[in-house]
Amino acid sequence: MRLSKLFTKTRKDAPTGETAKNAELLLRAGFIFKEMAGVYSFLPLGLRVIKKIEGIIRDEMDRAGGLEMQTSVLQNKEIWEKSNRWSDEVVDNWFKSKLKTGGDVGLSFTNEEAYSNILKQYISSYKDLPVYPYDFKHIFRNEVRSKSGILRGREFYWKALYSFSKNDAEHQEFYERMKASYQSIFNRVGIGHLTYMTFASGGSFSKFSHEFQAITDAGEDTIYLDEKSGIAVNKEVYTDEVLNELRLDKESLVEKTAIEVGNIFSLGTKFSDPFDLTYQDENGTQQPVIMGSYGIGLGRLMGAVVELLSDDKGMVWPEAITPFKYHLVALGEQHAKADTLYDELVASGAEVLYDDRPDKAAGEKFADADLIGCPVRLTMGSKTPDGMVEYKLRSEKESRLVPGSELSALLKS
C-alpha cells in the first residue's frame, strides 16, 4: 500500500489523557482512533494486525477441532435469568438497552449462556458429544476503570471457545489440548518467550484455572514465576498450600507484573445445570454435560505485543502479525526506481507499505518507519549506489547495502 493512499497520518505528540504506552503508540502511528475511554475504532493498519492475529487463532482452534459460528450481541433477558446473571447486583458491568416493543436486552459481556442455550437445542445423546464451538465477536463491558488503552476496553474483540464433553476425562483431554493451542498461539504471535502459563483461581468446579500471562510492567496482574520450569502462580492463589501442591519452592519464585493475554476455565456443570443441558449415555441414563471456556481478547493481545516489544522509537512488530512486512522508503530523486521495486515486490506477493510521499524529508520518513514498526525497512535514496537497496531490520540499528540481484533471495529468507 502506498502511504499517499493511506488517509491516516502519524503524530509526533502523545494524545492528551492517554497514559497507556500501547494506546499512545497505536494512536500516534494511526493504528487506532479513540472514540471514548475504553472504546477504539481500528484504522486500516490496526485492523491488519487484528486480522492476522484472528487468522492464527482461527487456525489453532480449527486444528483442535473447533467449529466457528457467531452468536448475536443482543442478549435475551430470560436466558440470563436462568443462570442468575441478569441482575446488575450479580454482574456489575452489563450494558443494557430497551426494545421499542418493550422489554430489556443486554449486550454480550461473555458467552456461556448463549452457547448453553443454543447447544440445548441440539444435544440429546452421547453421539452428539464432544463439540467445540467458538466465535470471534465484539464484547461489551461497562468498565468503570478503562485507562489501559486497548488492554481493557468497554468494547473489545475476542475469541471464545466453549467445550461440551461427556465426562471429566473427555473434558480434561480437551483442556490439555487447549493449553497447547494457547501456547502455540502466543508463540506464533511472537510473545511466547515472554508468556507463562499461570495457575489461577478455578471457581466452584475446579481448583485451578489457567491464565497465560505476558511479562511487562504495564500489566495489571501480579504473578510468581519459577523461571526454571516456566510455571507461574497468580497472586490470588499464592499460598503455601498451593505452592506445595505444585511442588514450587517459594525461594525460587520471582514476583512479576504481567498482562493476562488468555485464560482457560473448567466450568463443570455450572451452566449445564441451569440450562438442563444433559445427554443420554450408552446405557440410557441422563448425564450432565461438562463444559469449559477458553478466551482470548484480540485487541488486548495486540496491545500486549506493543507493550512487550516496542522501543523508544516506536513499535516492533513480529513478522506473523505485522501490518506489512516491508516498509519501502523512497527519497530524493529515487521515486521512479522505488516505484519499480514496489511493483516488483507486490507482484511477488510481498506485503509492502510504500512511503512514496514526495514532500517529506528522510528524517521524517525514517521516524515514521520506526514508529509504525514493520520488520524490514528498504530504502532507495540519493546516497544509495546504483543497483543497490539499503536494507535494515527494525530490530537492528545498522543498515546494509544489498545488490538488487540478491534482494529476492534475501526477502524469501
Added chain:
Amino acid sequence: MRLSKLFTKTRKDAPTGETAKNAELLLRAGFIFKEMAGVYSFLPLGLRVIKKIEGIIRDEMDRAGGLEMQTSVLQNKEIWEKSNRWSDEVVDNWFKSKLKTGGDVGLSFTNEEAYSNILKQYISSYKDLPVYPYDFKHIFRNEVRSKSGILRGREFYWKALYSFSKNDAEHQEFYERMKASYQSIFNRVGIGHLTYMTFASGGSFSKFSHEFQAITDAGEDTIYLDEKSGIAVNKEVYTDEVLNELRLDKESLVEKTAIEVGNIFSLGTKFSDPFDLTYQDENGTQQPVIMGSYGIGLGRLMGAVVELLSDDKGMVWPEAITPFKYHLVALGEQHAKADTLYDELVASGAEVLYDDRPDKAAGEKFADADLIGCPVRLTMGSKTPDGMVEYKLRSEKESRLVPGSELSALLKS
C-alpha cells in the same frame, strides 16, 4: 466436514412464529438460531455463507480502491449531536445505553457520523483526497416490525463504504465505479440475473439514489421495471416527471415486488458541513468534502438468495457462496468406500459436507441434502455399482453414475 461432527441438526417442522421463508429454511437446516425477533446467531453452516459473501464484497471494495477498517459499535453522544441525529425524536430506531461512569452511549445504526469524525482528524489538504474507507460491522436498529427473518434484523452484519471526494466530478466518477462493483457483487453471489439497479429517492443533495432490488414476492419494496433495458424505478419516485427524465415508457413498465439488497447514496455536504470536514485546495482555498455512502447487509443478502433460489425441498446455493460445494452421502455398507472418497476430495482442496451418520436411512439423508442445498450431491450406496459414484446437481432432478476415474475431471469443471 463430517455431519457426525457438526452439532447442528435439521428439523422437519417450521419453527412456530416464523413466517418468512428465508428464516424458516435457514432455521430448519441449522444455519441460524433465533435469539429473539429480529436477532439471530449464525451457526457453522450459516457463518460459512456469510464469510463467503464477505470475501466477495471485500474483493470488490478493495479493487475499487476501498480501505478496510473497523469502527466501534459504541457511539459517543457528542458526535451524533453535531449532525442532529442523537435525539430519539429525529431517529426512531436507536438502541441506547448508559455508562457506569455516567453519560449515554448509542449502538451504531449507521456510520456516517463515525467516519466523518475520524476523517476530520486526517483530512486537511487536497493531497489527502479522495479516500474510500469501509468496514464490515454489526449494526443495531431498534425495529418495531421484525417479521422478515434475516431480511430486517434488529442486529445485522453489513458492509458500509464512505467516499470522501474533492468535488462533484470526482465523487461522480467513484459513484459510477460503485454501481459497477455492486452489480459485480450480485452477479458473483449468484442473483445478478434477478437484481436490478433502481432509481430511488435521493434526499437533499441528489435527485436520485440507487438501490439494487432483487425480484421476489417476499420483498417489502415495490418497483417498476423496464425489462428490456433492465432499468427500474422505486415506487417512491414513480412519477411522470421522473419517467420522462429517465426516458422510460409507462406502458412498458411492470410492477414487481423486490428486496433491496444494496444501496448507494450521494450525500453531498450533509455530513461534512456539521463536522466541518473541509480541505485546502491547490489555490489555498477551503473547500467542503463531498461524501457518498454505499451499503450492503450481508445477512439480508443471504436471506434474499434463499428467497430467490430455494424450491419446495429446500435451499439451492450458488456455488460462490454455498457452505460446501459437495454433499457426500454414504449409505448402507458403503461407508468405508465413502470415507476414502471423502479423504481424497478433502486432500484435493474440495469443500465437502460428508453425511457419515451410520443410523440414518437414505430418504432422510437425501432430504437433508436437499434442504441444506449444496450444489453437488455425491452418493455411495449399495445400489451404486463398484467403481462408480452417483452424481446429482441440486438444481436438477436426475442423478447419473460417474466412474470414479472420471470424477476428478468432473469436479474441476
